[in-house]
Amino acid sequence: MQIAVLYGTETGNAEMLAEDIADHLSDHVVTVTNLADFAPSEFDPRTLYLIVTSTYGDGELPASAQPFGAAMAAGAPDLTGIQFAVFGLGDSEYPETFNFGGKRLEEMMVAAGATLLGERVTHDASGDDMADDLAYPWAEAVVALAEPALA
Amino acid sequence: MPSVAIFGAGPSGCYVAQALAKARPDADITIFDALPVPYGLVRYGVAADHQGTKGVIRQFERLFERQGIGFQGHVTLGRDVTLDAVRAAYDAVVLATGLSRDRRLGIPGEDLVGVHGSGAVTRAWNGFPGAEAPRMGRRVVVIGNGNVAIDLVRLLAKGASELHGSDILIEPGAGVQDITIVGRSPAEVAKFDPVMLKELARLEGCAITVSDLTGEGKVIEALDSLHGHAPAGSTKRLCFRFGLVPDRILGTERVEGVAFADGTVIAADTVLTAIGFDGEPGWSASDDGLLAPGLYAAGWVRRGPRGTIPENRTDAQAIAARIAADLPEGPGKPGLVMPGATDYAGWQRIDAAERAAAPEGRVRAKITDHARMLTLARQTGER
Ligand SMILES: Cc1cc2nc3c(=O)[nH]c(=O)nc-3n(C[C@H](O)[C@H](O)[C@H](O)COP(=O)(O)OP(=O)(O)OC[C@H]3O[C@@H](n4cnc5c(N)ncnc54)[C@H](O)[C@@H]3O)c2cc1C
Ligand SMILES: Cc1cc2nc3c(=O)[nH]c(=O)nc-3n(C[C@H](O)[C@H](O)[C@H](O)COP(=O)(O)O)c2cc1C
Numbered sequence: 001m002q003i004a005v006l007y008g009t010e011t012g013n014a015e016m017l018a019e020d021i022a023d024h025l026s027d028h029v030v031t032v033t034n035l036a037d038f039a040p041s042e043f044d045p046r047t048l049y050l051i052v053t054s055t056y057g058d059g060e061l062p063a064s065a066q067p068f069g070a071a072m073a074a075g076a077p078d079l080t081g082i083q084f085a086v087f088g089l090g091d092s093e094y095p096e097t098f099n100f101g102g103k104r105l106e107e108m109m110v111a112a113g114a115t116l117l118g119e120r121v122t123h124d125a126s127g128d129d130m131a132d133d134l135a136y137p138w139a140e141a142v143v144a145l146a147e148p149a150l151a
Numbered sequence: 152m153p154s155v156a157i158f159g160a161g162p163s164g165c166y167v168a169q170a171l172a173k174a175r176p177d178a179d180i181t182i183f184d185a186l187p188v189p190y191g192l193v194r195y196g197v198a199a200d201h202q203g204t205k206g207v208i209r210q211f212e213r214l215f216e217r218q219g220i221g222f223q224g225h226v227t228l229g230r231d232v233t234l235d236a237v238r239a240a241y242d243a244v245v246l247a248t249g250l251s252r253d254r255r256l257g258i259p260g261e262d263l264v265g266v267h268g269s270g271a272v273t274r275a276w277n278g279f280p281g282a283e284a285p286r287m288g289r290r291v292v293v294i295g296n297g298n299v300a301i302d303l304v305r306l307l308a309k310g311a312s313e314l315h316g317s318d319i320l321i322e323p324g325a326g327v328q329d330i331t332i333v334g335r336s337p338a339e340v341a342k343f344d345p346v347m348l349k350e351l352a353r354l355e356g357c358a359i360t361v362s363d364l365t366g367e368g369k370v371i372e373a374l375d376s377l378h379g380h381a382p383a384g385s386t387k388r389l390c391f392r393f394g395l396v397p398d399r400i401l402g403t404e405r406v407e408g409v410a411f412a413d414g415t416v417i418a419a420d421t422v423l424t425a426i427g428f429d430g431e432p433g434w435s436a437s438d439d440g441l442l443a444p445g446l447y448a449a450g451w452v453r454r455g456p457r458g459t460i461p462e463n464r465t466d467a468q469a470i471a472a473r474i475a476a477d478l479p480e481g482p483g484k485p486g487l488v489m490p491g492a493t494d495y496a497g498w499q500r501i502d503a504a505e506r507a508a509a510p511e512g513r514v515r516a517k518i519t520d521h522a523r524m525l526t527l528a529r530q531t532g533e534r
Contacts, residue, residue, distance in 0.1 A: 010461040011207045012169070058346055063461065091203035094346070095353075125203030126316060 001028045001143065001150050002046055008035045008053035008065025008101065014089050017123075017131045018052045021087075021139050024132075028143070035065040040076045040112070048117075048146045049084035050139060051105055059097025061104060072108040080113035083149065085142040087135050091125040098122070117145040152179045153483035155474065156237050158228045159247035160184035161191020162460050163450020165211040166467030167245050167474075172218050174475035181221035181486060182214075186280070187493040187528040188501055189215075189222060191249055193460070195277045196270075198302040199319035200309070202514060207460060215495040223492035225525065232489060238446060242483040243474050246442070247449045247467075250430040250456040256294065260400025261424075269299045269425035276306060276323055278517030280524060284321055288420020289328045292409050294397055295425030296334030296341040303423055304332050305350065308357040308389055318515045330357075330389045331417055333409075338374055338393040339366030348373035351380070351389070358385040363393040392417075428456035440470035447474055497528030 003025055007018035015034070022030040035053070043049070054062045061069045086109075088102025099122040106120050121138045123131045155171060157164045160182045168180050188194065190208055197204050214220040226232060228248065237244050253268025255261060267285050275282040293303050307324035314322065324330075334341050338361075348370065351359060361378040364371060374391060396412040400422055408418040428451075436448040449470045450463045458466075501524055508516040518524050 010464075012166070012210050012464055013206060016210050016213070058349070091206075093201065093203050093350070096349075125206040130209075 001048060001146065003028050003030045003048045003050060003143070005030060005032045005050045005052060006035050006038055007032070007051075008062045008068070008105070010054060010056055010062040010064065013125070013131065014052045014054045014062070017087070017089070017135055020132050021050060021052065021135055024136050025139060025143065035068040038068060040068070040071050040079070043077070043079055043082045043114075045081040046150065048143065048150050049082065050087070050142065051084055051102070051109075052087045052089070052135075053101045053105055054089040055091075055094070055097065055099055055101035059094070059100030059104075061101050065101065065105070069104065069108065072112065076108065076112040078113050079109060082109070082114040083117055083146050084109055084114050085117045085138070086120040087138055088120060088122045089125065089131060090122055093126050098124075117142045152177055153242040153478045153480070154178070154240070154486040155180045155243045155245065155478070156241040156486070157182045157245040157247055158184075158237075159191060159249055159450070159452070160189035160222065160224075161247060161249050161450065162193055162207065163249070163452075163463045163467050164245065164247035165190070165214060166464045167247060167449050167471050168214050168220050169210065170468045170471035171474055172214065172220060174471060175478055177480075178478060179221075179483070179486060181223055183223045183226045183228065183489075183492075185225070185227040187224035187524050188498050189224070192251065195274050195279045196251065198273070198306060199277055200306065200314060200317040202316060202318065204460070222495040222498065223489050224498060224528065225491065225493045226489045231491070232487070237487065240484055240487045241445075243445050243447065243478055245447045245449055245470070245474070246452055248452050250432065250451045251428045252430040253424065254427045254429045256397055256424055256426060258397055258399055260402060260406070263400055263402045263406045264404055265402070265406035265420060266400055266422045266424070269295065269303055269423060270428060272303065272423055273299065276319055276321070278318075278320070278519045280519055280521035282519070284323070285421070287323065287325070287327050289326060290419050291327055291330050291421045291423065292417055292419040293330065293332045293423045293425060294409070295332075295427075296336065296343065296393075297425060297427065298342070298344050298347050300332055300425035301343055301347045301351070303425055304330055304389060305354070308351070308354050308387055310356045310386075313355055315512045316514065318509070318513055318517060320510070320513065320516055324387065328387055330387065331392060331419075332389070333392045333395045333397070333411075333417070335396045336394065337366060338364050338371055338391070339368060341370050341393070343370050343373070345369040345373040348377060351377055354380070354389075355382055356385050357387040357389050358382070359389045359391075361391040430456070439473045440466075441473065445477070493525065493528035500527045500530060
């Protein structure tokens with residue numbers, strides 16, 4: 001399967017996780033791209049998109065995902081037929097906006113017609129879980145869900 | 152293999168190593184630090200109750216645990232080894248030693264007993280080796296309008312139960328009743344991150360008032376919504392004041408208060424200054440961090456002591472790109488093994504001992520005795 005891991009980050013946690021996920025899925029053809037270098041017009045229906053993003057400010061997207069978020073808000077192309085899933089990184093020290101970055105991207109994608117596979121999973125920087133331990137089962141499950149359409 | 156020495160294992164040094172290891176997997180990279188423990192201000196600056204922010208350490212651990220980057224601790228550049236000797240032994244040398252001396256107010260009374268700089272205080276609260284936490288009086292004035300000032304205020308305002316999940320062993324605000332945070336400028340231009348202000352709305356035992364509020368913007372909105380925060384049974388009070396230019400710190404031996412240019416006087420038993428950091432790097436670097444052929448600077452020591460961890464990451468990545476382009480191919484200079492240096496396994500022993508000693512509700516108990524750190528770092532497993 002062709003898989004693209006897209007990440008949004010400020011301090012690099014999401015980037016490291018994106019690379020780990022790609023390594024973990026090495027049976028597939030996987031690319032890892034910073035959302036800063038990705039435009040909504042590049043989505044391709046033959047690819048599964050795994051979006052990994054943190055949250056900043058008051059529940060905003062991290063800096064590297066902001067141009068993408070702005071482009072989506074300014075009028076995303078029709079993403080019907082695009083399959084994606086979201087893994088969010090956040091911190092429960094910010095309870096009111098916990099993992100809003102991932103939530104925002106999910107909402108934008110769905111509003112543009114893309115299909116969400118599985119449920120958005122969240123990591124808590126103040127919790128005990130390692131992000132990898134949550135992300136690998138999530139990624140495997142999402143790949144299994146995409147199998148019928150994209151394998 | 153071309154060799155690279157990075158001095159300073161704070162975020163800047165670690166991010167340079169991370170980006171450089173990616174761009175030049177052929178490079179042999181070693182990070183040196185003055186302490187036997189890495190991570191700089193992530194460990195000793197970032198507040199003890201912001202463990203999530205300290206989570207970047209997971210990325211840095213990987214440098215040493217999987218990416219083959221060396222760590223030599225307890226090596227101070229300029230004391231244990233000269234820059235010339237390092238440059239002779241490495242193809243590239245990166246200075247990422249930070250700049251965190253407290254900037255002084257420059258007004259009379261600053262040296263009275265009971266006046267402390269934010270760097271000294273936050274180091275002590277973060278368990279920096281040998282740093283003793285100053286005793287706080289009942290009335291504390293915090294001078295400064297940045298995020299470090301908010302860190303101070305928040306930790307002073309928290310009760311013991313609110314420090315759950317942190318790695319601070321003392322209760323910084325024990326005995327504190329009145330906290331006043333003052334800025335010389337109007338509220339509108341305060342350098343607070345609005346998110347840091349909003350966090351104060353979760354204080355459980357501290358009532359908040361905000362005076363002198365003028366203008367508009369996100370900071371004003373955040374301050375405005377803090378005003379009147381009054382949890383039942385509050386034992387502490389926090390007051391924000393703006394537009395007060397400190398003129399003199401009052402007192403004969405101990406601090407008794409702060410006098411401001413407009414004649415306002417605020418009584419205080421303790422005064423904390425949080426007006427930034429300074430220090431002289433002793434050199435100047437070009438925009439891409441180059442000081443001389445093969446010599447680079449990154450992070451606070453290059454740009455001045457301002458900016459957050461993400462800004463240092465961006466800076467470090469740019470400098471790493473420059474180094475990657477400059478670094479020769481093929482065999483390089485031999486590097487240095489400093490006698491008496493501690494290694495990463497030594498830090499792992501300190502880390503394990505700190506975690507094992509964590510009391511209920513704390514994630515670690517930092518070792519604050521430098522000699523004990525060294526002993527642990529040098530233990531070799533068998534006894
Ligand atoms: C109190 C405080 C709270 C902060 N809170 C936050 C926050 O919540 N979020 C955020 O994003 N940013 C925060 N910051 C800012 C952040 O800490 C800095 O941006 C960052 O640490 C600067 O990184 P650096 O690597 O340049 O310097 P440092 O982190 O200072 O690292 C320098 C390293 O060099 C070592 N060193 C110094 N001299 C020598 C020498 N001669 N030889 C060998 N080694 C040496 C030191 O031991 C240290 O490990 C805070 C800063 C402070 C002071
Ligand atoms: C200033 C600041 C604001 C943050 N705001 C939020 C937030 O509103 N919600 C949240 O869930 N996490 C928030 N976080 C936590 C980060 O999303 C979390 O630390 C994440 O692991 C960072 O990943 P990154 O390194 O990929 O940027 C914030 C962190 C910082 C430093």
